[in-house]
Amino acid sequence: xxxxxxxxxxxxxxxxxxxxxxxxxxxxxxxxxxxxxxxxxxxxxxxxxxxxxxxxxxxxxxxxxxxxxxxxxxxxxxxxxxxxxxxxxxxxxxxxxxxxxxxxxxxxxxxxxxxxxxxxxxxxxxxxxxxxxxxxxxxxxxxxxxxxxxxxxxxxxxxxxxxxxxxxxxxxxxxxxxxxxxxxxxxxxxxxxxxxxxxxxxxxxxxxxxxxxxxxxxxxxxxxxxxxxxxxxxxxxxxxxxxxxxxxxxxxxxxxxxxxxxxxxxxxxxxxxxxxxxxxxxxxxxxxxxxxxxxxxxxxxxxxxxxxxxxxxxxxxxxxxxxxxxxxxxxxxxxxxxxxxxxxxxxxxxxxxxxxxxxxxxxxxxxxxxxxxxxxxxxxxxxxxxxxxxxxxxxxxxxxxxxxxxxxxxxxxxxxxxxxxxxxxxxxxxxxxxxxxxxxxxxxxxxxxxxxxxxxxxxxxxxxxxxxxxxxxxxxxxxxxxxxxxxxxxxxxxxxxxxxxxxxxxxxxxxxxxxxxxxxxxxxxxxxxxxxxxxxxxxxxxxxxxxxxxxxxx
Amino acid sequence: xxxxxxxxxxxxxxxxxxxxxxxxxxxxxxxxxxxxxxxxxxxxxxxxxxxxxxxxxxxxxxxxxxxxxxxxxxxxxxxxxxxxxxxxxxxxxxxxxxxxxxxxxxxxxxxxxxxxxxxxxxxxxxxxxxxxxxxxxxxxxxxxxxxxxxxxxxxxxxxxxxxxxxxxxxxxxxxxxxxxxxxxxxxxxxxxxxxxxxxxxxxxxxxxxxxxxxxxxxxxxxxxxxxxxxxx
Numbered sequence: 131x132x133x134x135x136x137x138x139x140x141x142x143x144x145x146x147x148x149x150x151x152x153x154x155x156x157x158x159x160x161x162x163x164x165x166x167x168x169x170x171x172x173x174x175x176x177x178x179x180x181x182x183x184x185x186x187x188x189x190x191x192x193x194x195x196x197x198x199x200x201x202x203x204x205x206x207x208x209x210x211x212x213x214x215x216x217x218x219x220x221x222x223x224x225x226x227x228x229x230x231x232x233x234x235x236x237x238x239x240x241x242x243x244x245x246x247x248x249x250x251x252x253x254x255x256x257x258x259x260x261x262x263x264x265x266x267x268x269x270x271x272x273x274x275x276x277x278x279x280x281x282x283x284x285x286x287x288x289x290x291x292x293x294x295x296x297x298x299x300x301x302x303x304x305x306x307x308x309x310x311x312x313x314x315x316x317x318x319x320x321x322x323x324x325x326x327x328x329x330x331x332x333x334x335x336x337x338x339x340x341x342x343x344x345x346x347x348x349x350x351x352x353x354x355x356x357x358x359x360x361x362x363x364x365x366x367x368x369x370x371x372x373x374x375x376x377x378x379x380x381x382x383x384x385x386x387x388x389x390x391x392x393x394x395x396x397x398x399x400x401x402x403x404x405x406x407x408x409x410x411x412x413x414x415x416x417x418x419x420x421x422x423x424x425x426x427x428x429x430x431x432x433x434x435x436x437x438x439x440x441x442x443x444x445x446x447x448x449x450x451x452x453x454x455x456x457x458x459x460x461x462x463x464x465x466x467x468x469x470x471x472x473x474x475x476x477x478x479x480x481x482x483x484x485x486x487x488x489x490x491x492x493x494x495x496x497x498x499x500x501x502x503x504x505x506x507x508x509x510x511x512x513x514x515x516x517x518x519x520x521x522x523x524x525x526x527x528x529x530x531x532x533x534x535x536x537x538x539x540x541x542x543x544x545x546x547x548x549x550x551x552x553x554x555x556x557x558x559x560x561x562x563x564x565x566x567x568x569x570x571x572x573x574x575x576x577x578x579x580x581x582x583x584x585x586x587x588x589x590x591x592x593x594x595x596x597x598x599x600x601x602x603x604x605x606x607x608x609x610x611x612x613x614x615x616x617x618x619x620x621x622x623x624x625x626x627x628x629x630x631x632x633x634x635x636x637x638x639x640x641x642x643x644x645x646x647x648x649x650x651x652x653x654x655x656x657x658x659x660x661x662x663x664x665x666x667x668x669x670x671x672x673x674x675x676x677x678x679x680x681x682x683x684x
Numbered sequence: 685x686x687x688x689x690x691x692x693x694x695x696x697x698x699x700x701x702x703x704x705x706x707x708x709x710x711x712x713x714x715x716x717x718x719x720x721x722x723x724x725x726x727x728x729x730x731x732x733x734x735x736x737x738x739x740x741x742x743x744x745x746x747x748x749x750x751x752x753x754x755x756x757x758x759x760x761x762x763x764x765x766x767x768x769x770x771x772x773x774x775x776x777x778x779x780x781x782x783x784x785x786x787x788x789x790x791x792x793x794x795x796x797x798x799x800x801x802x803x804x805x806x807x808x809x810x811x812x813x814x815x816x817x818x819x820x821x822x823x824x825x826x827x828x829x830x831x832x833x834x835x836x837x838x839x840x841x842x843x844x845x846x847x848x849x850x851x852x853x854x855x856x857x858x859x860x861x862x863x864x865x866x867x868x869x870x871x872x873x874x875x876x877x878x879x880x881x882x883x884x885x886x887x888x889x890x891x892x893x894x895x896x897x898x899x900x901x902x903x904x905x906x907x908x909x910x911x912x913x914x915x916x
């Protein structure tokens with residue numbers, strides 16, 4: 131393209147310069163003005179930049195990565211993309227002081243169009259922007275189709291571009307793979323990622339390939355790719371998130387948590403990672419880590435694109451779970467929940483659904499603390515409000531919380547009824563089925579039933595092999611997913627009893643057994659497994675007596 | 685605990701570097717504005733401009749080695765291999781150093797096929813070339829050339845100048861494989877040493893199978909020095 135054409139292109143373009151250093155803003159602004167750029171806006175903070183993008187569409191955004199204490203350039207980019215404030219046809223250039231891209235390397239779908247390293251002069255900036263404008267011109271139809279959500283068209287246009295075999299071929303492949311991925315056509319995306327790496331592996335395509343394999347359930351292959359990327363010093367932190375997800379799906383939750391913690395140390399302000407860390411720590415019963423992550427999520431989430439009442443509610447639920455599990459009635463914990471719910475109520479004053487939901491979660495806390503009457507009173511009030519409003523009745527999250535509260539008061543039948551009704555409306559919502567399995571005595575979801583059969587077979591094999599310690603681990607982990615499952619609890623009890631039969635009475639195991647027995651105290655003699663339960667109880671009792679005798683003898 | 689301190693230090697380094705780079709950006713851009721806005725430059729003035737520009741760029745390069753070697757020492761220097769249009773990167777180095785060469789009345793040219801692509805870390809390799817060019821500008825008489833081509837499926841990047849050539853001591857050092865047990869900095873020879881060491885280490889981080897990247901210093905039969913970077 132001729133120089134004069136480029137000048138004309140700049141005359142029709144608008145730009146935004148984001149830098150916290152006033153002289154730098156002025157300097158870049160002057161450079162852009164010299165290119166003939168018609169409109170040049172500046173912003174000194176992330177907040178200001180996002181606000182400007184809400185009002186105007188910019189063709190070119192030049193953003194410094196390090197903006198002092200506020201949002202980083204990467205966070206701005208993520209927010210703009212997440213909220214569709216940045217078109218694919220526009221360019222986003224990240225300016226960094228680092229000579230490596232390590233510090234700024236975000237997730238694959240949140241990467242800037244180009245990086246520019248400080249210091250740079252007008253001539254270098256111009257060279258880069260010229261090249262970028264040419265690329266954006268060449269790929270304009272594809273990017274426009276993606277902006278319009280017409281992914282099929284974008285995929286077609288990529289084929290046309292690839293057929294030209296020019297310098298934009300690789301970019302076209304990359305966009306095409308991304309479109310397939312967005313359409314959940316993982317095997318097609320995978321093919322492209324493999325194709326572009328025929329000559330040699332490239333990080334972006336390796337990450338893309340690993341993510342496809344992960345989605346396709348090829349966990350071992352995905353794990354190998356991500357582990358290799360980490361071993362090769364690829365510091366794109368998304369790789370840690372991906373490997374953590376592989377481990378999560380493989381049920382290796384402790385390792386998943388470690389990986390997320392490691393990534394959080396390097397880059398502490400990624401809210402999605404903190405949310406995942408909170409979830410996984412919670413499943414690991416690592417309440418300290420879960421709470422820390424939840425608090426961070428609330429702090430980072432305020433005034434961000436991820437802001438929602440859920441940030442506060444998931445923290446409150448985490449404390450509720452902790453109270454239930456540890457059978458703690460600590461008043462300090464009740465205060466913690468109340469405080470965070472109050473914050474949510476204040477913040478969402480005009481959101482009636484959020485306010486009722488806060489009440490319902492509060493009811494769970496009361497129930498956990500043993501104040502069953504108070505809890506029931508709040509639930510009743512909430513139900514009246516829900517009955518009077520279609521909007522409230524239609525809220526999935528609110529209904530789930532209502533079921534949790536009923537469960538906490540001990541009314542598990544009512545909880546199940548509510549959940550099954552909800553599942554009827556949304557049979558494909560896995561979250562609902564998961565919640566149903568959590569509250570039920572036995573798995574009711576198709577997935578849960580499958581899992582139960584699998585667990586049962588594994589357990590049987592372990593008992594047959596006299597691997598009782600492994601059986602304890604297996605059933606213990608399964609109980610985290612299905613905390614009310616009676617069969618699992620009885621199997622865990624059996625494994626504890628058998629193991630102690632081999633190694634002798636053990637204080638920790640007796641305590642654990644007694645915990646399980648307490649959680650089964652609602653089992654009545656009408657239950658088909660009651661007889662078995664009674665026998666196991668007497669065994670645990672015997673081991674407890676043995677312990678007492680041993681300590682006397684010593 | 686030591687991890688935390690390491691992280692805190694790493695953050696401190698990052699923010700200091702950011703600050704210094706801002707200053708350097710302002711310095712270099714303002715200098716470019718001044719040079720371009722000053723008509724009728726006397727030889728003396730040009731020489732002074734040359735010194736200002738050369739030293740500012742040198743501070744930047746030293747900062748890059750300092751940071752790079754620090755990260756290497758911590759095993760934190762990742763290499764981001766991607767497919768690169770070599771001519772684009774070279775052209776950028778030309779533009780980047782245009783003023784320096786103009787002030788010193790030196791010709792800077794490149795010789796590279798437009799369609800040549802290769803796999804390497806663009807930012808790191810560009811940083812190395814930039815330093816070699818700045819160095820060449822100090823010693824060249826009239827001209828410096830950058831060449832890029834493929835040889836035995838390897839990418840070769842060459843910077844040739846028509847100066848007095850590299851001293852024997854540097855020739856020896858540049859062609860010895862890096863010895864990690866002796867990573868001290870030789871203060872007598874100054875920053876050139878640091879630059880070479882960094883270049884050699886970065887080249888070695890580029891691997892394909894058993895082949896590693898490397899650097900070589902040569903003196904040309906027709907006179908002048910040649911810096912050669914080979915990447916797999």
